[in-house]
Amino acid sequence: MSAFSLKTKILLLVTVPMFITVMLVMWLVSAKIHELGQTEMEDLRSFIYEGKEVALKNHVEIATSLLKPVLAQKDSISREALEAKVRAFLHSSLYSNNGYFFAMTPEGVMSAHGAKQGLVGKNLLNAKDANGFHFLQEIIKKGKNGGGYVKYIWNKPSKNADVGKLAYSKMLPELNWIVGAGIYIDDIDEKVAIAAAEVEDQVKNTTITIGLVGLGFIIVAIFISIIITNRTIKPLKATADALHNISKGEGDLTQRLEVMSHDEVGLMSQSFNDFAGKIQSLVADISTGITDLSNSIQKMNQVVSKTNANVTQQRHETAQAATAVNEMASAAQEVAENAAGAANAASSADEEAQKGQCTVDETITAINSLSGEINQSSGVISSLQTDADKIGDVVNVINDIADQTNLLALNAAIEAARAGEQGRGFSVVADEVRTLANRTQQSTDEIRGMIESLQSGSRQAVSVMDSSRNQSILTVERAANASESLNTITHSVSTITQMNTQIASAAEQQTSVAEEISHNIQQVANIAEHSAASAEELSNTSNELSQLEGRLSSIVGQFKF
The missing domain is CATH 1.10.287 (Helix Hairpins)
Structure with a gap:
């Protein structure tokens, strides 16, 4: 036999499912917000990455556009002079805080390098990044095919660490060079991490807000349940007391219950009164x-x-x-x-x-x-x-x-x-x-x-x-x-x-x-x-x-x- 009273059972029947529902809703909302945050972070990452791609391509396009007047002199000057002018332009052109340009032949011989001019004249066709990727071969390939992006791992001097880097290259047909530029993309993760932290804070705040609202809802629901339960239990307790009085007390068959509602509880009270009346008549x-x-x-x-x-x-x-x-x-x-x-x-x-x-x-x-x-x-x-x-x-x-x-x-x-x-x-x-x-x-x-x-x-x-x-x-x-x-x-x-x-x-x-x-x-x-x-x-x-x-x-x- 259960030790809980009927009132406690009713309150548990109301509050426990409600608490579970609120907690489930909080979990679902939190999971959904977190999912939306992850999606937003991926979108942010894609947006920044695409922005860097566009900027990098624009830099290369601008550089090649600026070289057109120089390249227009190819018929009037020697190839060596033309290459020297183009190389000087690429070495002197910088963008986006120490960004540089480079150029190489389809065979992998470095023709210009804005950061390390000592590499000029060296064949770097078989150069690999930290993962063993022949990134220069891919840069040459993309350049020959009308331009494209290559992503690889390269050392960043300011951090003295290998980080992600993005390069864009295109063909310079006047010299048969592959002109390109590179940009480090490790800051994308940093920006995304900052945004993710902000989103996580928002998720926490939203979860706390939902929890407080849910807690308030549960408290209000418990209060309303107590009121309704008391109104329901009162006639039931009166019926139980009356039956206990008949079976264990003075056996008073003249007492009647007050019918306070027209629901099943009221019907039970009325039925008890009718039954007590029949028993009273029978005993009489x-x-x-x-x-x-x-x-x-x-x-x-x-x-x-x-x-x-x-x-x-x-x-x-x-x-x-x-x-x-x-x-x-x-x-x-x-x-x-x-x-x-x-x-x-x-x-x-x-x-x-x-x-x-x-x-x-x-x-x-x-x-x-x-x-x-x-x-x-x-x-x-x-x-x-x-x-x-x-x-x-x-x-x-x-x-x-x-x-x-x-x-x-x-x-x-x-x-x-x-x-x-x-x-x-x-x-x-x-x-x-x-x-x-x-x-x-x-x-x-x-x-x-x-x-x-x-x-x-x-x-x-x-x-x-x-x-x-x-x-x-x-x-x-x-x-x-x-x-x-x-x-x-x-x-x-x-x-x-x-x-x-x-x-x-x-x-x-x-x-x-x-x-x-x-x-x-x-x-x-x-x-x-x-x-x-x-x-x-x-x-x-x-x-x-x-x-x-x-x-x-x-x-x-x-x-x-």
Whole structure:
């Protein structure tokens, strides 16, 4: 990760290329000026050289022109006299500060020499300069060809050094001489060097001026870049601070950024405000859902408490009904025994009939009590079924809330994914909320299954209780018939055997019914135990939902909305 801030990166991005550009421009301008200076020096060198050529040629042309009057005498004087006059003229003629003329024959014999007259008469055809160049041969050649220049190296007495020298020669046809003149050209380099130094100074001054202008331009550009960068970085820093406050600070979702421009930075600020608004609305919806979930959990706890109380009461009533049924079975058995004894002892039929009357009365009372308890048990089971239906409704409400929470968590995960790195923390929260919502749905599905089982058992218990109530009514009616039979026994002992048989049969049937009622009551007790277990599991689920509600409240509490 780079240690430079965004502001520093932007400034470097602006200033470094600008500095490189300015330096490159300075280098190119300096190189171009230097190139122009070199070209100018070459032009100056050519100009001076050409000037010397023209001057040297003019000197020779002037000298030959001045010799024309002398040469015009060739027919009137001897050749020796003519050569002497021409030689004297050339020896006496000087130009350009000690410049001299010379003349030689095509064979290389020196005919005149203004600087060294001792060379006259000597053949110098094979003379060479410091580089081994036969310059006199070339001078003769140029002269024969109508005139020309020859450049060679020769000693300069004033410097006592070999320097460049330029000679021009042309033919003097009257004497068949090659007349020429020479001039040192070492001063060309000196003049060019002086001019080059002046040009170099100008190049340096120009480079310094360009550098100062470029430096000023860079400083102004940096100043402008700082202003623009500050205007750009300010909203970006505000966005970063806002995101840091949401992720690490108080989680204030109500804060909004000031949109100070209509460029990409302003669009980012506006997008952040829109995103914060969506997250704020989402967290508010989750908070509302948590409140609804808390209310539903409270209602479910109330239902669970009421169900536990009803189940406890059902256990108690079932135990009483079982006791009554056992007593009824015992009474029926006793009736059967009494009926058998009455058949064996007809003589004591009246006494046994009185006992039977009492027994029947007790049986009727017990059966009536059993019928009332069965009715009460049926009402309790109906209430249990109603409460189970209510629990089912509450479970449906919880399931709906879980679905809504799951949907809200999914939306939050999507929005967090859109936010990228900044929304990763909230994405983790959304995943945890969605996981808890799925667990809530699983728990409510299990509770729904238990409630449906409880409702089915309750309906079956109600059906059994209705059957038991009908049997109780029938038993009461039969007991009434038995009572009437016992009254008849006191008046007609002759029919006692028949009546005892009927009583025995009724007692046996009553015993069977009592056993069936006892079995049904045991089933009701089992259902009550199952209902109690379901209520306990529902209570545990309610506690888990309460913990989930607490965790969600803690998560949502991290945000200010």
